[in-house]
Amino acid sequence: xxxxxxxxxGKVSAQMLRDSVAPYDIIDRQESNRDLDLTGVEIxxxxxxxxxxxxxxxxxxxxxxxxxxxxxxxxxFRAMAARRGVLLxxxxxxxxxxxxxxxFAFMMAQTRRLPEGLRSRAASGTDEWSRLRQNSGSLFGQQxxxxxxxxxxAHLIKLLAPFEMKIxxxxxxxxxxxxxxxxxxxxxxxALATADHVVNILPDNAASRNFVDASCFAAMKRGAVFYNIGxxxxxxxxxxxxxxxxGRLEAAWLDVTDPEPLPPGHPLLGVANCFITPHTAxxxxxxxxxxxxxxxxxxxxxxxxxPLQDRVM
Amino acid sequence: xxxxxxxxxGKVSAQMLRDSVAPYDIIDRQESNRDLDLTGVEIxxxxxxxxxxxxxxxxxxxxxxxxxxxxxxxxxFRAMAARRGVLLxxxxxxxxxxxxxxxFAFMMAQTRRLPEGLRSRAASGTDEWSRLRQNSGSLFGQQxxxxxxxxxxAHLIKLLAPFEMKIxxxxxxxxxxxxxxxxxxxxxxxALATADHVVNILPDNAASRNFVDASCFAAMKRGAVFYNIGxxxxxxxxxxxxxxxxGRLEAAWLDVTDPEPLPPGHPLLGVANCFITPHTAxxxxxxxxxxxxxxxxxxxxxxxxxPLQDRVM
Numbered sequence: 001x002x003x004x005x006x007x008x009x010g011k012v013s014a015q016m017l018r019d020s021v022a023p024y025d026i027i028d029r030q031e032s033n034r035d036l037d038l039t040g041v042e043i044x045x046x047x048x049x050x051x052x053x054x055x056x057x058x059x060x061x062x063x064x065x066x067x068x069x070x071x072x073x074x075x076x077f078r079a080m081a082a083r084r085g086v087l088l089x090x091x092x093x094x095x096x097x098x099x100x101x102x103x104f105a106f107m108m109a110q111t112r113r114l115p116e117g118l119r120s121r122a123a124s125g126t127d128e129w130s131r132l133r134q135n136s137g138s139l140f141g142q143q144x145x146x147x148x149x150x151x152x153x154a155h156l157i158k159l160l161a162p163f164e165m166k167i168x169x170x171x172x173x174x175x176x177x178x179x180x181x182x183x184x185x186x187x188x189x190x191a192l193a194t195a196d197h198v199v200n201i202l203p204d205n206a207a208s209r210n211f212v213d214a215s216c217f218a219a220m221k222r223g224a225v226f227y228n229i230g231x232x233x234x235x236x237x238x239x240x241x242x243x244x245x246x247g248r249l250e251a252a253w254l255d256v257t258d259p260e261p262l263p264p265g266h267p268l269l270g271v272a273n274c275f276i277t278p279h280t281a282x283x284x285x286x287x288x289x290x291x292x293x294x295x296x297x298x299x300x301x302x303x304x305x306x307p308l309q310d311r312v313m
Numbered sequence: 314x315x316x317x318x319x320x321x322x323g324k325v326s327a328q329m330l331r332d333s334v335a336p337y338d339i340i341d342r343q344e345s346n347r348d349l350d351l352t353g354v355e356i357x358x359x360x361x362x363x364x365x366x367x368x369x370x371x372x373x374x375x376x377x378x379x380x381x382x383x384x385x386x387x388x389x390f391r392a393m394a395a396r397r398g399v400l401l402x403x404x405x406x407x408x409x410x411x412x413x414x415x416x417f418a419f420m421m422a423q424t425r426r427l428p429e430g431l432r433s434r435a436a437s438g439t440d441e442w443s444r445l446r447q448n449s450g451s452l453f454g455q456q457x458x459x460x461x462x463x464x465x466x467a468h469l470i471k472l473l474a475p476f477e478m479k480i481x482x483x484x485x486x487x488x489x490x491x492x493x494x495x496x497x498x499x500x501x502x503x504a505l506a507t508a509d510h511v512v513n514i515l516p517d518n519a520a521s522r523n524f525v526d527a528s529c530f531a532a533m534k535r536g537a538v539f540y541n542i543g544x545x546x547x548x549x550x551x552x553x554x555x556x557x558x559x560g561r562l563e564a565a566w567l568d569v570t571d572p573e574p575l576p577p578g579h580p581l582l583g584v585a586n587c588f589i590t591p592h593t594a595x596x597x598x599x600x601x602x603x604x605x606x607x608x609x610x611x612x613x614x615x616x617x618x619x620p621l622q623d624r625v626m
Contacts, residue, residue: 010443097453098451101421101424101452101453104421105422105427106427108414108418109418109421109422112411112590112593112594113593114418114422114427114590115431118428118588118589118590120590120591121575121589122574122591123573123574123591124591129591129593132596133600134597134598134600135598136415136593136596136597137597137598138410138411138597138598139414140414159475159476161475162472162475260437261434261435275431276434277425277430277431278430278434278435278436278437278442278445279437280425280426280430280442280445280449283445284446284447285447285448285451287446287447
């Protein structure tokens with residue numbers, strides 16, 4: 001019984017897993033350039049290439065060290081996984097808390113006008129000072145629409161609880177356990193009309209690509225704020241740019257763009273009220289440890305025949 | 314029966330109060346430069362000068378449009394108020410929510426490294442990117458010490474609830490209803506030793522002036538973050554500067570300084586990781602309306618002989 005570890009450098013160390021998975025053997029692809037003997041590989045952990053997955057004939061489970069799984073999210077891969085009975089899990093619950101806190105930090109910074117306030121040295125009583133104070137708001141009672149309702153959204157709504165906001169989540173199909181009002185994509189435009197905050201957490205796939213387009217921005221109320229911590233490819237950036245320039249959007253806060261980073265001179269870099277962090281929303285102090293812990297919890301479940309966490313196929 | 318309105322321009326309009334307080338008459342100091350007839354003035358609302366208060370012989374209640382009341386907080390004024398049976402209330406509950414959200418925005422921005430992230434355009438996998446991701450943290454389970462436990466602190470701990478932080482509040486005397494561990498000033502240094510976040514909400518008075526001094530910063534754990542939304546005069550700024558320069562503090566976030574704004578060239582303006590907003594924490598979109606609403610609620614209580622909200626004397 002073997003576990004193929006296909007780990008990015010700086011993420012989980014295969015060595016630290018070895019003792020915890022006995023009697024499974026760890027095969028670390030980073031350590032060897034020789035032809036791998038894939039006989040007996042039941043588990044693949046990391047970011048395994050599809051060509052390698054296809055060669056592991058005894059494979060039963062693939063666990064990804066990312067939340068994103070775009071390259072596996074094809075009809076072809078799904079069919080292969082279904083045919084062979086291979087499970088696919090990701091690490092979305094590892095990234096749910098930091099991603100939720102990141103977008104929440106965006107929301108608070110915008111609400112309290114931190115970018116403007118941190119630049120200002122306005123004296124009390126001046127026009128600049130009065131304007132800054134009047135523009136500083138509160139999240140209390142505001143409306144938010146969340147596009148993509150998974151682990152991050154579930155965590156985010158816990159953080160928002162003290163603000164008693166009106167929360168609407170959009171997902172392809174209601175599951176009934178979301179704890180907030182859920183709409184499907186066809187109901188989105190109506191919901192956008194009254195939202196103060198629109199948070200995009202959509203992953204990248206064929207259905208989500210360019211999902212947030214000019215018609216979405218046109219459906220938003222004037223002065224709404226748009227946030228993206230999903231994937232840059234889910235937004236039509238030209239439409240976002242126009243929504244910022246026209247004043248439809250009060251501001252945009254993006255952790256993801258297309259491409260990343262945006263090239264020098266890209267128009268979004270020159271727009272006031274467009275705030276961009278370089279895809280750091282999922283980062284956290286002990287990322288390798290939490291990825292390993294999450295894998296080992298799923299490994300225990302796998303060994304004991306229990307349902308896996310963060311299963312996506 | 315008269316209400317003397319001594320209101321700053323741009324704050325509450327006396328006109329909008331007139332109908333709500335009948336049969337009381339409103340005397341608006343902004344409207345007249347003539348000698349005021351203060352006979353029958355039972356209530357003073359706004360920022361009345363002490364000399365005027367002394368001249369109102371029938372005065373029973375002063376309601377301030379600020380949370381701060383430093384100039385009234387003297388032994389002489391307290392004795393006069395006690396002798397004449399004059400109540401003093403402030404507007405602290407109007408400012409509690411925006412101030413709490415402001416310092417909470419500071420905490421989230423620091424935790425997710427927004428100032429650094431918003432400046433960076435690091436590409437995925439670079440050292441700068443990895444460092445930024447690793448330095449981005451979570452408030453979850455962290456420790457916070459709050460100096461000054463009033464309405465702002467009470468609101469702040471509601472906002473922090475989802476993060477399950479270890480919260481310690483410092484106030485002069487425990488009241489037992491704080492809902493978190495309360496320490497007195499003599500116990501502070503021990504509590505600072507393990508705090509990740511130190512939030513100063515102290516008002517300005519003889520006891521609090523220069524309270525946060527070099528010994529406080531020396532008692533903090535290495536890498537703590539210091540926040541001030543109380544008053545600038547409660548911090549020894551030279552000691553803060555040294556704590557930032559030595560690396561004792563990871564960062565400082567200040568909404569208040571001494572003086573405000575800091576003059577060009579002030580050393581705190583040149584320190585990386587010292588983030589300053591220009592006393593905008595209490596600002597919010599409908600400040601005049603909320604100040605008026607708060608006064609009218611207290612007016613109703615006053616008229617009905619009920620205890621007043623936000624009573625400070």
